[in-house]
Amino acid sequence: MTDPSAAYEVVIGLEVHAQLRTRSKMFCGCPTAFGAPPNSQTCPVCQGMPGSLPVINRRAVEFGVRTALAFHCRVNASCRFARKHYYYPDMPKNYQISQYEEPLAEDGWLELQADGQPRRIAIQRLHLEEDVGRLIHEGTLETAHASLVDFNRSGVPLMETVSQPDVRSPEEAAAYLRAFRAVLLYLGVCDGNMEEGSLRCDANISLRRWGAPDLGTKVEIKNLNSFKNVQRALEFEALRQREALDRGERIVQETRLWDADRGRTRTMRGKEQAHDYRYFPEPDLVPLELSRASVEAVRADLPELPAARRQRFVREYGLPTYDADLLTQTRALADYYEAAVREVPHPKLVSNWMMSELLRAIPADDERALAASPISPRHLAGLLRLVADGTITGKIAKDVFEKMFRSGEDALTIVGREGLTQIADTAALGAVVDQVLRANPKAVEDWRRGKKAAAGALVGQVMKATQGKANPSVVNSLLEAKLSQL
Numbered sequence: 001m002t003d004p005s006a007a008y009e010v011v012i013g014l015e016v017h018a019q020l021r022t023r024s025k026m027f028c029g030c031p032t033a034f035g036a037p038p039n040s041q042t043c044p045v046c047q048g049m050p051g052s053l054p055v056i057n058r059r060a061v062e063f064g065v066r067t068a069l070a071f072h073c074r075v076n077a078s079c080r081f082a083r084k085h086y087y088y089p090d091m092p093k094n095y096q097i098s099q100y101e102e103p104l105a106e107d108g109w110l111e112l113q114a115d116g117q118p119r120r121i122a123i124q125r126l127h128l129e130e131d132v133g134r135l136i137h138e139g140t141l142e143t144a145h146a147s148l149v150d151f152n153r154s155g156v157p158l159m160e161t162v163s164q165p166d167v168r169s170p171e172e173a174a175a176y177l178r179a180f181r182a183v184l185l186y187l188g189v190c191d192g193n194m195e196e197g198s199l200r201c202d203a204n205i206s207l208r209r210w211g212a213p214d215l216g217t218k219v220e221i222k223n224l225n226s227f228k229n230v231q232r233a234l235e236f237e238a239l240r241q242r243e244a245l246d247r248g249e250r251i252v253q254e255t256r257l258w259d260a261d262r263g264r265t266r267t268m269r270g271k272e273q274a275h276d277y278r279y280f281p282e283p284d285l286v287p288l289e290l291s292r293a294s295v296e297a298v299r300a301d302l303p304e305l306p307a308a309r310r311q312r313f314v315r316e317y318g319l320p321t322y323d324a325d326l327l328t329q330t331r332a333l334a335d336y337y338e339a340a341v342r343e344v345p346h347p348k349l350v351s352n353w354m355m356s357e358l359l360r361a362i363p364a365d366d367e368r369a370l371a372a373s374p375i376s377p378r379h380l381a382g383l384l385r386l387v388a389d390g391t392i393t394g395k396i397a398k399d400v401f402e403k404m405f406r407s408g409e410d411a412l413t414i415v416g417r418e419g420l421t422q423i424a425d426t427a428a429l430g431a432v433v434d435q436v437l438r439a440n441p442k443a444v445e446d447w448r449r450g451k452k453a454a455a456g457a458l459v460g461q462v463m464k465a466t467q468g469k470a471n472p473s474v475v476n477s478l479l480e481a482k483l484s485q486l
Contacts, residue, residue: 007209007210007242008207008208008209008210008216008241008242008245009168009207009208009209009210009212010168010169010170010205010207010234010238011165011167011168011205011206011207011208011215011216011218012165012167012168012169012170012172012173012203012204012205012234013162013163013164013165013166013167013203013204013218014162014163014167014173014176014177014201014202014203014204015160015161015162015163015201015202015203015204016160016161016163016177016180016199016200016201017158017159017160017199017200017201017202018067018158018159018160018161018184018189018190018192018198018199019032019131019156019157019158019190019191019197019198019199020059020060020063020064020156020157020158020159020189020190021063021188021189021190021191022057022059022060022063022157023059024057024059025045025046025057025130025155025156025157026054026056026057026060026097026128026129026130026131026155026156026157026158027045027046027054027055027056027057027097027130027155028043028045028046028054028055028155029043030042030043030045030046030155032156032157034196034198036152038136038148038150038152039150039151039152040152041152042151042152042154045155046092046130046151046154046155047092047151047154048091048092048093048094053284054097054282054284054285056081056285056288057157060128060157060159061104061128061288061290062298063157063159063187063189064104064105064126064127064128064159065104065105065290065294065295065298066187066189066298066301066302067126067159067161067183067184067187067189068104068105068108068126069295069298069299069302070183070186070187070302070305071105071108071109071110071123071126071161071183072108072109072123073105073106073107073108073123073126074105074106074107074108075104075105075290075295076102076103076104076105076106076290077289077290077291077292078102078287078288078289078290079099079102079103079104079127079287079288079290080099080101080102080281080282080285080287080288081097081098081099081128081281081282081285081288082097082098082099082100082101082102082279082280082281082282083095083096083097083098083278083279083280083281083282084096084097084098084100084129084277084279085277085278085279086276086277088132089135089147089149090132090133090134090135090149090151090154091132091133091154092133092151092154096129096130096132097129097130097282097285098127098128098129098130098160099127099128099129100127100279101279102287103125103126103127104126104127104128104288105125105126105127106124106125106126107122107123107124108122108123108126109121109122109123110123110163110176110179110180110183111179111307112172112175112176112178112179113175113179113325114172114175118307119172120166121163121164121166121167121176122163122164122166123161123162123163123164124162124163124164125161125162126159126160126161126162127159127160128157128158128159128160129158129159129160130154130155130156130157130158131153131154131155131156131157131158132153132154133149133150133151133152133153133154134149134150134152134153135147135148135149136148136149136150153197159189159190161180163176165204165206165215165218170230170231170232170233170234170235170238171231173203173230173231173234174227174228174230174231177201177227177230178227178329179306181199181365182306182328182329182330183305183306184199185330185331185332185365185367186303186304186305186306186330186331187302187303188331191367192365194225194226194227195225195226197225200224200225201224201230202220202221202222202224203220203221203224203230203233203234204218204219204220204221205218205219205221205234205237205238205241206218206219206241206251207238207241207242207245207251216241216251217250217251217252217253218253219237219241219251219252219253219254219255219256219265220254220255220256221233221234221237221255221256221257221258221265222255222256222257222258222268223257223258224258229258229260232258232260232263233258233265236263236264236265237256237265240264240265254267254268254269255268255269256268303331306328306329309328309334310324310325310328311324313327313328313334313337317341317347317348317351318347318348319347319348319351323348323351323355326355326359326364327351327354327355329364329365330364330365330367330370331367332367332370332371333354333364333367333370336354336370336377337350337351337354337377339377339378340354340377340378340380340381340384341381342381343377343378343381343382343385344381344382344384344385344388346384346388349384349387349388350380350381350384353380353383353384353401354380357398357401358373358375358380361373361405373405374404374405374406374407374408375401375404375405375408379404379410379411382410382411382412383397383400383401383404383410383411384397386411386412386415391415391421392415392420392421393463393468393470393472395463395468396415396420396468397411399420399468400414400415400420426474426478430478432462432465432466432470433462433478433479435465436458436461436462436465437458439461440457440458440461443457443458443461444458455476455479455480458479459472459476459479462479
């Protein structure tokens, strides 16, 4: 397959569904905890029993407003829920309570970094709805001899955010989703766990010839549960559509599933139009009125968001953009960094150690793992203070870090118990340097012939002889002096 960008422009729009971190469901009091026994978190409302009446979850509305403001959306003074009709085994009412003509918020944008430059993707709308249940197939979808339904998820609050078709590449789509998730994590409205289905993405993609005024026929791709799969599915679909257009075929408007194992999309069903869902206002719920004062109260409570914090890290701590991008991926990670810097005022040293050591042990976007880390910001700062003041070398510090991570002990305890303090005594190190020079005549001769790199090999031998405890600057000074005398 060839690059679709040669003759066609790729046009992508994303629909992101985020499960809100409320304790109860969207229209009833059932809990929303993940992993409970099947059908143990249900009631007549979320099971669609006749005569049951929904009640709007106030916290879910607040979370929706919070997110809308973070995405610079206009929060509508009045919004309304509607019934969206379709038939599927995991939806007990045969309709979903969602929003259609009167959504919670509209006309916003999300900024992301594209090739090192900021780029805004327009957001068309943000609305609230309820989730459906979950089908559990005994076997694969194609071969299952039975399918079971778990209604625990039915009625869980969802927030759907629909972008304009402004995304222009699969890579940019993945970047949009990462930036989107980061905002949700900072706001605390969603845990962002794509594997558990807390954050799900559907992508609409079409191709049009460069310069053409009209969009091409769009195809929707479902079952995208990771950043990698979003990018891979869109790359495959862009190439599939390009080849079909080059053959003179017409693109069919349809919904396709992403098969991650085979690395391809496949037809799921024909794509519905809005009128196919027979939307009409939900008769059991009154319109939702949002006062300006209530919206402004939510705005006043917004935290510093990722883009602003990233810029501040560059400005205030002098960090490179790369460091700031990585350290602000989640609010917990950025908080960890700032807590460590308050303890040991060496911003770049803290950044280097977090990126090279801490994030090697803990994924950057795993807030739960970071919270459970045996190395607290204070413990990391204690280790780096020993490095900064010359008590231990960087090499020893890495070994100490590993022991801290395994035991939960602080650096000073480990260094004191194991006698790891750096050797800076010139007399003691001078004797070691003399031994190394005698044992490595070839390196000495290479140095005499102008191969200055030989000095580095000699330093390495001194560090090896002292088990990494020698002060590198003292060793370099001694070697330079002694080699010059030879």
